[in-house]
Amino acid sequence: MALAIGFFTIPPNSTPNLRCPLKKDAFNFIHLLKPTPRRRIRRELKSVAAMFTDNVVVSDLIAGGLSGGVALSLLKLWEQTAKRGIFDQKLNRKLVHITLGLAFMLCWPMFSPGRQGAIFAALIPAVNIIKMLLMGLGIWKDDATVKSMTRDGDYRELLKGPLYYASTITLASAIYWRTSPIAIAAVCNMCAGDGMADIVGRRFGGQKLPYNKNKSVNGSIAMASAGFLASLGFMIYYSSFGFMEASMKTVLGFLILSAAAALVESHPLSSELDDNLTVPLTAVLVGSLVF
Template identity: 75%
Template structure:
């Protein structure tokens, strides 16, 4: 009696990589003919075709616009814009109230705005559709703040609570520097690089988490100053590199869970190098004169272009 055992194994390694393996073990009696080489070739081609179909299907899925709230990507992006804008506005209102009530030191309150707003906005990126459309529409949210900073900084619009929460000394003209650069950086990085690029992660994380934590830690514990910049401390620079790096790793895992980036040890090393470079640039006296909200993201983008 002829007995036949056929085992077919299809192993899925990840969302974007497939390994197809076909193992056939055939046991025949003497009266059963052995399979010819053409049979094996046919089975192998069938496996390759099946694998190719999986790859093409996955590629179409990743490149097609994903609509989270509606089948129409435009409608979905409008809803995502309203939600992310509402979250950003709520955070700004929260820090305006704390500044108005004097719950925190004015400089600390300013840095809490600096750390939280950009990182919270980046958390909202998965709500938008894929491709250039989602990137451009998402960039409109921080772009509104560019207009707001210009109006407040030029004195056209009066809002003492906002000025107090975002400035060092309560002067509305300060908003034309650091806060304007901050909003412009997040707008441009989001529109140009978007969520599929680790450069966007590195630039925003080092700007928000890195630079923000550096100032908070440096003011509290920075007794030992840097020899080449007495306005910066050793512990502040270490805190910046650490916070920027850890935030980048966190967002790498976050966007990887959506399939936007492929996390790897090489990417982790790249983030470390970018955060180290950003901390060195921030500690340089030139950053104090120009504004680290401009020099830090520029350094992150430049170094990230080589190592990420």
């Protein structure tokens, strides 16, 4: 007994370490959400702009080549999985839907700040707009792309969802760019949110919404959650480069916007038009109010 008491006795000259291990983590998260000084933002933007070379145009060309290579590699990967039947066609299409836009956004820090970097970045999805038009009109034949991006293998479907998808990313890059939470919310809710809504809804969508029997409660929850978490992740990612300020106001804005996007996506009219059209429009309209 004496040995046990002696083992648990704190030496008189020592200070017990009774701090909660979560305290430091909580402080770090709160510190992350504090506004970033403008001087630091300008300094970090300048350093990122010269990521490859001191010549900004050459640097943007290199960034464009690398970003295009990433997007093309992902597209070819999903084309092969569709061709080999590794995934169900609907699941494969949603994996394309989720990954392409988000992977491209991960490449945005490689471009220079300002309008030039935005235009160079927008050229990459703009090329895909031309491709969707040519294939959707039957001018260009590519069965692998059609199979990986359409519901029923009809090339004319490319003139709807896939075309809206590429247009959204192009406009988000050219108009709003990486300094705007609206760009983040539009792409994240369209890619991660709408993509996860379909995947979860098909597998766990037993309970349907009272106003739309084609949509489920779990699917809508998955959309709001995935869109919000993806937006939050990109906010932290871009703030680490100094592109934007991470704040609780922005977090709340993302939460409101993702909930609104999920509500619009669940409406029957959204299915008739196209989720790739209604979700980004909702992000722009609601984002203009909350940000």
